[in-house]
Amino acid sequence: DAxxxxxxxxxxxxxxxxxxLRCSPKSGHDTVSWYQQALGQGPQFIFQYYEEEERQRGNFxxxxxxxxxxNYSSELNVNALLLGDSALYLCASxxxxxxxxxxxxxxxxxxxT
Amino acid sequence: EDQVTQSPEALRLQEGESSSLNCSYTVSGLRGxxxxxxxxxxxxxxxxxxxxxxxxxxxxxxxxxxTKKESFLHITAPKPEDSATYLCAVQxxxxxxxxxxxxxxxxxxxxx
Numbered sequence: 001d002a003x004x005x006x007x008x009x010x011x012x013x014x015x016x017x018x019x020x021l022r023c024s025p026k027s028g029h030d031t032v033s034w035y036q037q038a039l040g041q042g043p044q045f046i047f048q049y050y051e052e053e054e055r056q057r058g059n060f061x062x063x064x065x066x067x068x069x070x071n072y073s074s075e076l077n078v079n080a081l082l083l084g085d086s087a088l089y090l091c092a093s094x095x096x097x098x099x100x101x102x103x104x105x106x107x108x109x110x111x112x113t
Numbered sequence: 114e115d116q117v118t119q120s121p122e123a124l125r126l127q128e129g130e131s132s133s134l135n136c137s138y139t140v141s142g143l144r145g146x147x148x149x150x151x152x153x154x155x156x157x158x159x160x161x162x163x164x165x166x167x168x169x170x171x172x173x174x175x176x177x178x179x180t181k182k183e184s185f186l187h188i189t190a191p192k193p194e195d196s197a198t199y200l201c202a203v204q205x206x207x208x209x210x211x212x213x214x215x216x217x218x219x220x221x222x223x224x225x
Contacts, residue, residue: 042216058212107156
């Protein structure tokens with residue numbers, strides 16, 4: 001049973017560029033949440049997708065956007081990258097209506113120079 | 114404002130030396146409290162979910178407990194492989210199934 005997968009593993013971008021991160025949820029899960037984790041901090045909620053729509057959003061600017069596909073996989077897009085966007089980006093999947101537990105992928109380490 | 118505070122920030126133990134990690138929370142109605150283990154550079158690994166005060170869960174050397182204001186993660190006779198950062202998160206009632214609010218974590222080091 002495949003767990004949550006994310007790609008790429010690492011990414012280096014320049015300020016002002018745009019980036020797309022990808023996530024495939026655990027088998028049987030239909031909901032994807034994205035988190036940003038800065039070094040030495042706990043993960044911070046960016047947004048959640050269910051039925052291909054953004055269901056809930058944390059305190060992040062509009063530069064952060066996302067998408068969910070019919071197969072439940074998801075993308076996180078960040079425009080106009082800032083140095084402060086450097087972090088570990090985590091995807092978590094869950095099953096709406098079944099359990100509140102979220103299972104995380106290995107993350108994508110984004111470095112903005 | 115919903116908030117999670119974990120203590121201590123770091124904990125160094127000798128192998129076999131039992132101890133507890135604390136997670137204090139303030140939330141407008143608790144839906145669930147979650148414990149995760151995170152190794153350096155990796156994603157958090159799910160450990161436990163607790164839903165109501167008085168509930169306890171166990172897994173190998175770990176035991177999680179919950180009161181109305183805090184949760185404890187007890188580690189009995191730890192081994193070096195238990196070294197990791199342990200994260201606590203809460204989910205509030207009223208919202209959708211999202212938005213886990215995390216603490217900063219406790220970094221545990223177990224020396225042989």
